[in-house]
Amino acid sequence: MAKLETSLIHEGEQFNTTKSVVTPIFQTSTYLADDIAAFAQAAAATKSPEFYHRHGNPNNSQAAALIAKLEQKEDALVLATGMAAISAAILAVVKSGDHIIAQHAHYAASLTFMRDFLQQYGVEVTQVDQTDNEAFKNAIQPNTKLIFIETPSNPNLDITDLAFIGKLGKEHGILTMIDNTFASPINQVPADFGIDIVVHSATKYLGGHSDLTAGAVCGSAEYIEQVWRRSLLLGASLSPFDSWLLLRGLKTLALRVRQINENALALAQWLEKHPRIKSVTYVGLESHPQYALAKKQMKGFTGMLAIEVDGADDAQQYQRAQALLNTLQFFQNAVSLGGVESLITHPASMWGAHQSGEKSNKPSFSNGLLRVSVGIEHIDDLIADFETALANL
């Protein structure tokens, strides 16, 4: 079987039915049928790559085949955004009267989807502390259909025990699903731990260049067909051009993520020693409370870190965080993550309103907290950038 780096270049090539070495962009909404019989066959086929764009497209089929391979799942579906993938993936599992176990910490829109949207349709959600295995177990009800986890989670970088969740789901006949966006399949393969469904915001590491939005759902072929059936109705198809960009980005996924891992660890170690930095949360640091678990289930530690700027009080922390954001040259103040360029954001300004649960009573995040997505710039420049900005605080 081909190694990961080879799959990144060649997997899914069968969907390129032309002689072009690089799959062309199939920029069409509809496809010719040879005759009525062929038309009927394409209309009935699951994810037909050549019928009508909402059903499928060769670029999308190629991207999905590659992502399924990376996540070691039978099949996958790509959609227009990470949220399109997450919402369709959940709607393919639950119906009115069902129950979901989720974490306190998730990407904010995932939480809003479960707590506000799904609850209006009679789906119950219990949020638990992701660092507490027993809390997941204790939250199980007779109508629990899904355990949805995110690890490392956004933006607190807590870890969920994948082997425990995989086993718990199997023991109780409950499907398990992970948002693997922060880790990427280079750093973490949840299928190794028995997790059933893997979702991604492919906007982040998979695309890797901050030039597209996309989402992916991976699972058994039977399950992906159910997700596809819902996606036909929800309508969030991934455009051929974004799919083509995603495939182009995926070719360098392993190279990018490994460089990002290396840069992030070096930066985290440097920041940890700086007197103006109160704390550094990075799953690759021995000081991370779940470092041992991270080492057990991850092959690399990602480019995501959270730092807290020191200050006498909340107001000074806020003012220093702002000054830092304004002074940094290579870490740009923008949402999103996982691109080749380094980004930095202020979670208290971004997510405060969305978070809930005991673990995140207001204020949800310290005003000194900054989330960093480390890119592939030279590490000396990244450190020098922080050195200059911190010296000016």
Ligand SMILES: Cc1ncc(COP(=O)(O)O)c(C=O)c1O
């Ligand atoms: C962990 C995680 N999951 C899902 C999403 C949603 O992805 P998208 O913006 O592509 O819909 C994001 C976006 O930031 C994210 O960080």
